[in-house]
Amino acid sequence: MIERVRKSLSSASASLIAILAGLLAGFVILLASNPSSALAGLATVLKGGWNGGIKGVGQMLYYATPIIMTGLSVGFAFKTGMFNIGASGQLMVGGLISIYVGATWTFLPGHLHWIVALLMGMLGGMCWGMIVGIFKALLNVNEVITAIMLNYIGMYGVNYVIKNSHLYNQLRNHTVDVAASAVIPKAGLDNIFYMMKGVYKDASSVNAGILIAILCAVLIYILLSKTTFGYELKACGFNRDASRYAGISEKKAIITSMAIAGALSGIAGALMYLAPSSGMHIDVEEILAPQGFNGIAVALLGLSNPIGIIFSGLFVAHISVGGSYLQSLKYMKEVVDIIIGLIIYFSAFSLLVRDVMKRIAGKRRAAQVVQVHREGIPPVEVIPDGAAPDAAPRDDTGQKEAQP
Amino acid sequence: MMDTIYFLVQQMMFFSIPLLIVALGGMFSERSGVINIALEGIMVAGAFCSILFINGMESRMSGQLLLLLAIVVAVVAGMAFSLLHAYAAISLRSDQTISGTALNMIAPAAAIYLARMIQPNGVQQVQFLNTFRIEKVPLLGDIPVLGPLLFQNCYITTYIGFLILIVSAFVLYKTRFGLRLRACGEHPQAADSVGINVYRMRYAGVLISGALAGLGGLVYVIPTSTNFNATVSGYGFLALAVLIFGQWKPRRIFLAAFFFGLMKTIASAYSGISFLQNLGIPSDIYKMVPFIATLVVLAFSSKRSQAPRAAGVPYDKGAR
Numbered sequence: 019m020i021e022r023v024r025k026s027l028s029s030a031s032a033s034l035i036a037i038l039a040g041l042l043a044g045f046v047i048l049l050a051s052n053p054s055s056a057l058a059g060l061a062t063v064l065k066g067g068w069n070g071g072i073k074g075v076g077q078m079l080y081y082a083t084p085i086i087m088t089g090l091s092v093g094f095a096f097k098t099g100m101f102n103i104g105a106s107g108q109l110m111v112g113g114l115i116s117i118y119v120g121a122t123w124t125f126l127p128g129h130l131h132w133i134v135a136l137l138m139g140m141l142g143g144m145c146w147g148m149i150v151g152i153f154k155a156l157l158n159v160n161e162v163i164t165a166i167m168l169n170y171i172g173m174y175g176v177n178y179v180i181k182n183s184h185l186y187n188q189l190r191n192h193t194v195d196v197a198a199s200a201v202i203p204k205a206g207l208d209n210i211f212y213m214m215k216g217v218y219k220d221a222s223s224v225n226a227g228i229l230i231a232i233l234c235a236v237l238i239y240i241l242l243s244k245t246t247f248g249y250e251l252k253a254c255g256f257n258r259d260a261s262r263y264a265g266i267s268e269k270k271a272i273i274t275s276m277a278i279a280g281a282l283s284g285i286a287g288a289l290m291y292l293a294p295s296s297g298m299h300i301d302v303e304e305i306l307a308p309q310g311f312n313g314i315a316v317a318l319l320g321l322s323n324p325i326g327i328i329f330s331g332l333f334v335a336h337i338s339v340g341g342s343y344l345q346s347l348k349y350m351k352e353v354v355d356i357i358i359g360l361i362i363y364f365s366a367f368s369l370l371v372r373d374v375m376k377r378i379a380g381k382r383r384a385a386q387v388v389q390v391h392r393e394g395i396p397p398v399e400v401i402p403d404g405a406a407p408d409a410a411p412r413d414d415t416g417q418k419e420a421q422p
Numbered sequence: 423m424m425d426t427i428y429f430l431v432q433q434m435m436f437f438s439i440p441l442l443i444v445a446l447g448g449m450f451s452e453r454s455g456v457i458n459i460a461l462e463g464i465m466v467a468g469a470f471c472s473i474l475f476i477n478g479m480e481s482r483m484s485g486q487l488l489l490l491l492a493i494v495v496a497v498v499a500g501m502a503f504s505l506l507h508a509y510a511a512i513s514l515r516s517d518q519t520i521s522g523t524a525l526n527m528i529a530p531a532a533a534i535y536l537a538r539m540i541q542p543n544g545v546q547q548v549q550f551l552n553t554f555r556i557e558k559v560p561l562l563g564d565i566p567v568l569g570p571l572l573f574q575n576c577y578i579t580t581y582i583g584f585l586i587l588i589v590s591a592f593v594l595y596k597t598r599f600g601l602r603l604r605a606c607g608e609h610p611q612a613a614d615s616v617g618i619n620v621y622r623m624r625y626a627g628v629l630i631s632g633a634l635a636g637l638g639g640l641v642y643v644i645p646t647s648t649n650f651n652a653t654v655s656g657y658g659f660l661a662l663a664v665l666i667f668g669q670w671k672p673r674r675i676f677l678a679a680f681f682f683g684l685m686k687t688i689a690s691a692y693s694g695i696s697f698l699q700n701l702g703i704p705s706d707i708y709k710m711v712p713f714i715a716t717l718v719v720l721a722f723s724s725k726r727s728q729a730p731r732a733a734g735v736p737y738d739k740g741a742r
Contacts, residue, residue, distance in 0.1 A: 167713040178706035355531030363524035366516035
């Protein structure tokens with residue numbers, strides 16, 4: 019346990035170093051473009067949602083919701099050895115289906131309505147992701163190409179369906195809004211994240227979606243690291259041949275993994291479009307949903323760890339919201355995208371950083387071993403860092419197989 | 423009827439040639455063992471620098487000379503930008519999707535940022551005058567059938583694209599460099615054991631991909647627009663798809679690029695073709711055709727498709 023905590027701390031610190039380096043580089047860019055207010059600019063970025071007070075923090079949580087979900091989708095696929103570049107299409111398909119359910123299935127009573135709409139959106143994304151898995155498992159088509167194609171098919175397909183159905187609001191060129199009962203409740207969050215404008219309470223758009231996203235992250239974490247099923251999916255990602263040898267059906271694993279990844283992106287779409295105030299309808303436009311691609315960044319920054327992804331999603335949303343306040347200082351908000359890109363780039367240096375840290379830790383450990391020796395305890399008990407990676411789940415399955 | 427075909431082929435070049443060039447670039451990178459999903463970002467970087475160059479120089483020169491100089495700028499910019507990917511993926515042995523994703527994020531944001539900083543009016547679009555279109559190539563343009571197909575209403579970049587295809591196929595299969603490059607993508611340890619410097623070969627692969635992707639960015643923007651707005655509309659990702667579709671082989675990449683280009687042309691120009699127009703199929707369906715057709719073809723043709731074995735695996739000389 020302590021080993022694991024130490025390990026995740028060391029990878030988290032590698033990410034923190036990348037974040038610091040990226041922010042520093044961003045500061046240099048601000049300095050180069052307008053030195054006089056560079057410090058204020060950096061402070062604005064770092065303040066993120068707080069620029070808008072407690073309501074701004076709510077907005078930050080609102081923006082974080084879909085990218086945590088797409089981040090989970092991409093990160094989950096990474097863990098099972100696949101690259102899900104198709105989160106964007108899965109999100110759109112999921113979003114459309116939840117809009118459909120949200121706008122038409124008004125016979126559903128009260129709270130059941132938005133829950134069903136959410137679940138149907140999840141199913142939609144799941145099907146879209148499953149196609150990728152089926153193509154890979156049964157037809158040997160690389161998942162990247164299928165996902166890219168399905169992104170575009172999803173985008174044009176969603177537009178087509180909207181324009182040719184009763185969901186279309188031609189005047190505004192977007193879908194109709196979902197029924198009030200299909201909107202995700204605010205779950206009291208509007209009583210925390212609001213600002214008073216005179217007597218009018220200006221509540222943030224944050225809603226129960228963020229709680230659902232965090233719940234999903236926890237569930238995926240449990241699935242991946244505490245269950246045999248998750249272990250099998252991961253094993254297939256590590257080494258396909260070895261897991262086939264161990265009796266795991268790799269084809270089934272590939273299809274299931276992509277289905278789950280798609281489902282997570284589908285939830286992202288549902289949470290986006292069932293959200294109160296600014297969500298609730300899909301605009302007809304020919305742009306791939308950027309949340310899908312931001313998900314890749316969030317997943318990488320969170321090292322594909324579901325819990326890490328919660329934090330990286332919050333962080334990306336935080337500085338993105340911060341960036342939108344930069345205009346008052348005559349900076350372009352794109353600097354934030356550059357900073358996020360640089361942070362991800364610097365996280366590529368993590369191997370280097372980890373090596374250096376291990377060398378430092380190694381020296382300290384060596385000193386400890388010497389000390390233990392002096393106290394007369396055999397040095398065997400001191401296991402060096404990383405000697406048995408992922409030892410815990412491996413033991414689990416070993417025991418289960420040994421029992422019958 | 424013939425006019426329609428001529429028009430379609432001329433249009434098809436605008437879609438196919440950039441895909442061909444960029445996918446061939448990606449091929450060099452992946453055959454050397456480095457997955458390059460940064461093609462999109464490198465295209466943006468190449469297009470931005472070269473269009474900015476044209477924007478600055480067009481008062482002094484125009485026509486093919488300016489275009490050729492811009493091509494040099496695009497190639498150099500693409501190479502410089504891809505060096506970032508090469509350093510992280512090869513020297514630092516990082517996960518190759520990390521630096522690729524990072525470059526894809528940085529390029530468009532930096533293009534907008536720089537354009538608004540540099541340009542006096544502070545807009546993000548970089549305008550340019552298209553003085554590069556060739557109405558008709560002398561002599562060749564008068565050949566019946568072939569003339570209107572290939573030598574009228576065209577750009578010099580079309581021929582450069584074909585040249586790159588031939589040179590790429592030759593380099594990859596007929597030269598020592600190509601053999602070594604492929605060896606590094608299949609089994610780098612074996613390549614190393616016979617004295618090939620795997621790191622150097624992989625740097626070469628990524629830099630070639632950078633050069634071609636940078637060029638591809640320019641080639642994409644010139645015929646399709648009159649300004650550069652920090653995007654190549656996903657063509658880098660499509661080129662990646664074409665590369666996989668073409669199974670990492672030059673001739674198949676050529677076929678894939680032109681298949682996709684043709685579909686894309688039909689999708690965007692169907693309203694000009696009375697036969698397709700009369701079918702009454704909505705435009706959104708036409709727009710989906712290239713992607714669905716690609717998936718269908720892939721479903722039947724991928725059984726034996728195999729990526730370069732070592733692609734995506736960082737090479738560690740010290741690993742066992």
